[in-house]
Amino acid sequence: MRVQRNVGQLTALHLVRVHEGLDATTRSVKLDAEEKKRLRQLKEACHLLSEEQRLSSTNSEPEARIGAIDARVDRKWVVARDILAALGRLADELPLGEEAQRLERKLLPHGIGFTRLDSDAQLAHGTTLLDAFLAEEMSPALLGCLGPILERLREDHVEYAEALQARLVTVKRAPRLGAARLAAVEALQSFVSYVEVMADSPEAITRAEAILAPVDGLLERSRRSRGDGPVARPAKAGDDEATPPASRTGE
Secondary structure, three states: OOOOOOOOOOOHHHHHHHHHHHHHHOOOOOOOHHHHHHHHHHHHHHHHHHHHHHHHOOOHHHHHHHHHHHHHHHHHHHHHHHHHHHHHOOOOOOHHHHHHHHHHHHHOOOOOHHHHOOHHHHHHHHHHHHHHHHHOOOOHHHHHHHHHHHHHHHHHHHHHHHHHHHHHHHHHHHHHHHHHHHHHHHHHHHHHHHHHHHOOOHHHHHHHHHHOHHHHHHHHHHHHHHOOOOOOOOOOOOOOOOOOHHHOOOO
16 A cells, blocks of 8 residues: 555544554554554553643643633722822812822823733733832821722732743643654554554555554545545555546546
């Protein structure tokens, strides 16, 4: 059988499924020593790939967590600003209003535009600003208004930092998933090519096609999803071209 199956375009999910399919199609077939060795190598590669997929499957979790924390932090900064602004309107009437106006002008001269920065920059700016607020000697009245908000912001910033660190870990893991997929592709291609090359008779070709049926199924599905043409038929003994019958001249 002419070597023709190229598994390089299969996704990580497809590779794991192909291995599961090959495990089923080879159970009732007597494999030679080399086939067993290459199938075992494929099994090991797919096991590592599955583990990397599992570890990487949480990639979206840090992003969702960051988004939720970011929204909570933004709301609290809005509330803190609004409390100071509202009290500041009474600056001419109450000492509390004058204190709030002074604090807003000192610590929030440009408002809370920093909440529109990217997550890392917002955390850095927000942490510095929060430290400045907590360092202020506020009156009991103003502290009673702002204290609960500032305390929750402090807790949120700790969680924010943890979530950003978790995202960094998942980003660093991405190359490992790619390497695991490449290893699985190479192991699958090695097994497929060997089975094809060793199929040198009609009976052996039939055997190879039965073994590699899961590969053919996913390759065909992958081609259809990309809008490519049908899979070429395996070259059988006596065939001079591994092409679909409809493409041959005169047919």
